[in-house]
Amino acid sequence: AQSVTQLDSHVSVSEGTPVLLRCNYSSSYSPSLFWYVQHPNKGLQLLLKYTSAATLVKGINGFEAEFKKSETSFHLTKPSAHMSDAAEYFCVVSVPNAGKSTFGDGTTLTVKP
Amino acid sequence: DAGVIQSPRHEVTEMGQEVTLRCKPISGHDYLFWYRQTMMRGLELLIYFNNNVPIDDSGMPEDRFSAKMPNASFSTLKIQPSEPRDSAVYFCASSFSGSHFYEQYFGPGTRLTVT
Numbered sequence: 001a002q003s004v005t006q007l008d009s010h011v012s013v014s015e016g017t018p019v020l021l022r023c024n025y026s027s028s029y030s031p032s033l034f035w036y037v038q039h040p041n042k043g044l045q046l047l048l049k050y051t052s053a054a055t056l057v058k059g060i061n062g063f064e065a066e067f068k069k070s071e072t073s074f075h076l077t078k079p080s081a082h083m084s085d086a087a088e089y090f091c092v093v094s095v096p097n098a099g100k101s102t103f104g105d106g107t108t109l110t111v112k113p
Numbered sequence: 114d115a116g117v118i119q120s121p122r123h124e125v126t127e128m129g130q131e132v133t134l135r136c137k138p139i140s141g142h143d144y145l146f147w148y149r150q151t152m153m154r155g156l157e158l159l160i161y162f163n164n165n166v167p168i169d170d171s172g173m174p175e176d177r178f179s180a181k182m183p184n185a186s187f188s189t190l191k192i193q194p195s196e197p198r199d200s201a202v203y204f205c206a207s208s209f210s211g212s213h214f215y216e217q218y219f220g221p222g223t224r225l226t227v228t
Contacts (some may be wrong), residue, residue, distance in 0.1 A: 032216075034216055042221065043204060043221045043222050044217075044219040046216055046217075049216055090156070092217075094215050099144050099168060099208075099215065100146075100168075100169065101215065101217060
């Protein structure tokens with residue numbers, strides 16, 4: 001069985017300050033982990049993925065995430081928020097060679113000018 | 114590749130009418146997923162297919178919903194009869210088992226409004 005918990009439903013930051021979106025996971029196997037972003041009235045876009053090649057994963061638009069097995073976490077960070085980062089972010093876990101993924105409930109990121 | 118294609122992008126219908134949503138997955142992908150997203154319930158997995166065969170339809174809300182995948186390049190989600198509570202954005206996504214990691218690629222969604 002697998003599950004994912006996004007620890008914050010809403011995060012608000014000022015433009016130019018760091019972003020931290022938290023995600024914890026549970027999996028019986030070595031998981032694959034993903035972050036997706038959904039801008040208003042748009043579909044979900046793959047931001048980055050962890051596939052065991054490296055614990056620090058870089059994604060698009062300056063985002064990165066670090067896989068910490070001991071903490072079962074996969075937090076998403078960005079050094080400096082931009083107004084265009086305002087969106088909903090989903091953390092996703094899947095078991096390799098399994099078809100279905102488990103989505104978190106999402107975190108809404110607000111960026112204040 | 115054009116990505117996952119969904120049609121129509123917007124659908125407005127009256128209660129009781131039949132609604133058919135369409136999806137074309139990315140060529141070569143062997144998994145296809147249908148999701149529903151609402152403010153109240155968030156993102157819900159309705160059903161998914163592997164090699165055109167339904168694997169898990171436990172998320173389908175009731176018998177009014179049905180999904181088919183007649184071939185590798187086309188799937189439909191049908192609601193008959195539709196009800197106002199079916200109003201939502203419906204997403205189709207596809208993935209490729211050969212990638213090992215099964216990342217899903219989403220279409221732009223169909224916004225359904227049932228009046």
